[in-house]
Amino acid sequence: MFIGFAEVCLRICGRSSVSEEKRSLQTKDPAIAKKRHAEALTEVETRWANLRAGPQTLSERQAHEIAAPWHDRWLATYKDNPSAQTTWRVDLAERLWGVAAPSKAGTLSVNFLLEVDADESKLRDMENWCRAGARECLKSSGLTVNADSELILARALSFAIQRASLTLARYAKGEFGIGPQSSTSWHTDVVTSSELAKSISLTELFEGWSTERKPAAKTLYEWKRVLQTLEAFLGHGDAGKISSEDLIRWKSSMVDAGLKSRTIQNAKLAPVRAVLQWGVDNRKLGKNSAHRVTIEVKSIATERKRSFTDEEAKVILAASLLEKDTVKRWVPWLGAYSGARVSELCQLRVNDVIEVDGIWCMKFDPEAGPLKNNSSERTIPLHPALIDSGFLTFVKGIKTGPLFPHLAPDKFGKRGGNGTKVIGRFVRSLGIIDTRLSPSHSWRHRIKTQGRRHSLAKDILEAITGHGRRTVADSYGEFPVEALLRELSKIPTIAL
Template sequence: MPLLMPRPLKRPGSTFHQLVQRIPADVADKARGLTLAIPIGETVAQIPITPTRKDIRTSLRTRDPQEAKARQAVAVAYLESVWEAIRKGPKRLTHKETLALAGEVYRAWADTFEDDPGPPERWVRVEAANIHANAGRYGQASLKILSPQERRAQSVEERVGGFTDAMLAKRGLVIDAESRRRLNDQILSALRQATVVNLRRAGGDYSPDQGAKRFPSFPEVTGETKAVSLLALFDGWARERKPSQSTVDQWRKHVQAFIAFLGKDDAGQVMKADVVRWKDALVEAGGSPKTINDAKLAAVKAAYAWGVKNVRVASNPVIGVSVAHRKRAGEQMQGFTDAEAEAILTAAVKETRPHLHWIPLLCAATGARVGEIAQLRGQDVIEQDGIPALRITAEAGSVKTLGSERVVPIHSAVIAAGFLEFARGKRGPLFFDPAKRRTGAKKPQHKIVAKYVAEWVQELGLEKVGRSHRKDPSHAWRHRFKTLARQAHINDSVADAIVGHAPDSVAKAYGTVTLATMKDAVERIPLS
């Protein structure tokens, strides 16, 4: 019976999260003497099970809570597969399985250095170490009094044992001693073959390695095990997480694009190298780092995370894969200047269309996202504690994060302009008519309205407004609000509460910002 998923813990004196899982009582005796190779992010943690060990403890090697949960899910799935394998008894690898695992090491070693193998001298040194291992003269084995056979076996273990552990960890295998010895030998042979290939490439010879064809694929498991559809994993995530329909539609397309790139829909057969190849192809095609990381890779990563958590797949191959990108000078988004804000608000006053008349003013007065204002309903204009306010809630459409749901006071200038009279007595959306939604339309109406507002701002002819000038019409109000808040000496925690930014530390999350405090702050924001 699988154990309940433990929570990542913090070890005293360390800021890293830690995995702690008890060794099941029914496998404790049989597990003694094993060394586990637990996948932790990009690395493998070697954990020996000694006679006195009662549980498995290892650092998850990250301070980020979400990353810790993802890494823990992968590690727990591996441990569960190990416990189950122990219950069934150590597996004896067939000759074909042994060569297939060795082939995976060959491909990883050859592919990693294909583009930049470095100088030939590097591979001469690597092959020298391989030769020493094959002759029993590598590492500590050469210093011990052993028979020639024992010395060679230990020497090979020291040389390639890490590769062996990684291959076994990937498939959750527990094998017998004889299988491990044979696997070590084949991996050393594969490593030597890959070393020769890299040596040739370092010398300028990229002709195909005909010997690579000797490695078979790892045999498919027959019986109850079936292919796991990546699309099915994504749909499971979407049903449970319930993001906006537009997110589901867009992310599903990204998952389908990944499947088309692979040429198959079997989540269990995807390796990290496959994800890296897709990422590289997206970069080569000119995709922006933000879109690749936060949308395309994020969609596939979410599907796998759900699959790991719900025991559909053993690991998430997307973890650790991203486009390296550092914001450079001139890339940070900015807020509207005083002149730009005045021009936009002056144009809005002259507009008779409600969404163009009110949304810019409300964004300027609250620092809210354009979409948050565009989805407001009549029932979201409220009075609380005697203060007129806006209720920004997912009930109206969607919000970016849990912290985005909030109640914010309405600026006196907005009230003086007649907004309360405009909203009074209305039920349902203020800025669009749901009855006019096109049949089959997928994009939420409030996002269409937000797009119209952004296009309207662009059409005003302001010289330096637009994404190319780092002033996205949908977000520049938020940047401006925070700038004006600092100028007015408004506490950052108060400004964050108004615009819906999450606290950046646990300490700042304590306590609440009252509506009266926010009202006082909002009134200090100039709108003219």
């Protein structure tokens, strides 16, 4: 008998000892055992990942995806004798979850009242059964959710069972030819067998995805390389033939090669998952084999990026004053007093330094070069320290065009790529070698640290750094430059 097992520390479940999870694969056939082992491993890894993630909130889409297999199991249970399905009352399903019973005009008979009472009892039984099923789903997948999410899942289960029961009712009348509807992704209708049989390459899916999504050139380049690497590993590029087992083997090979979990999750699995999901959403694939293939990403304190300290900031800014290279001279200063990304600063043009309501500002405009997201497009005031240091004089000395014309764009057309290398070598040459520091990005960490230290308004600080707005309320109104300058000026000038 083949036994599938794995080992994990179960402290996340309230236990303090290391334990094994063992499960019989119920076969002596090696080929079947191999397939079942991969499926069991995927299920176990998913459950553990969910347990580690802690409490979650389910969307309706996620709930329907979790409930989808129940449709097929219900169908499979009764497909040979569909008339035997009498547990689920399809005629009552529309009244589940608190919908009132229909009323009848005139005097209500005793028989009708008894009938209503019986229906109400059956409705409660069906609801309770769905709630129990939801709890079973959550337990088996290791998900922890709040009461609202549990109800959303229970409702999704009722919809899945209702669809399957309606299909069985048609089967009972001899209307066959309607197959399973489960999938790990959202469908507005059933994918036909002819559509599932179509072969489509990863390259075709990627081209479709990139045409629609229009990603940045760097993303396009990196994701294409990931898919090419996956093709080389599999020995083929047929997206329809890729299984979860294939992707688990690929993940394991990357772990064995020494890649960090964060790299595997975010730079390898995420692109594959996104491209396959695009194929599912656009009716080119029947399922997303990467949907639940994940890897735990641990947060390690020694790897977490940190801010520049006051002393480190002084060393860098003082050294910048002595530089003739304008990138080394101004990019650290601009970063220190704005928290802007190096890529944004390196592509600034003369006409991006503007005066708004009598206040000098920097404008980050997508016409100057690619920006990370919509929130990155913004106008922020110049901190008084930049004006005192002579930044406006520097800008006025350039007639037109980029502020750093000698900084050549990289192969993706971004000056920031080469600017990051220049700043990186410069900062490291000053003896600042802590790997938790990013020579460029640690200014962004510092501005947030300083914002907390000097009580800057949170929404204004996020508007300055170009971080996304988290709620609809955050998108209301504008951020006047005088308000931005008022808050930004709370951050003191670094004494050199």
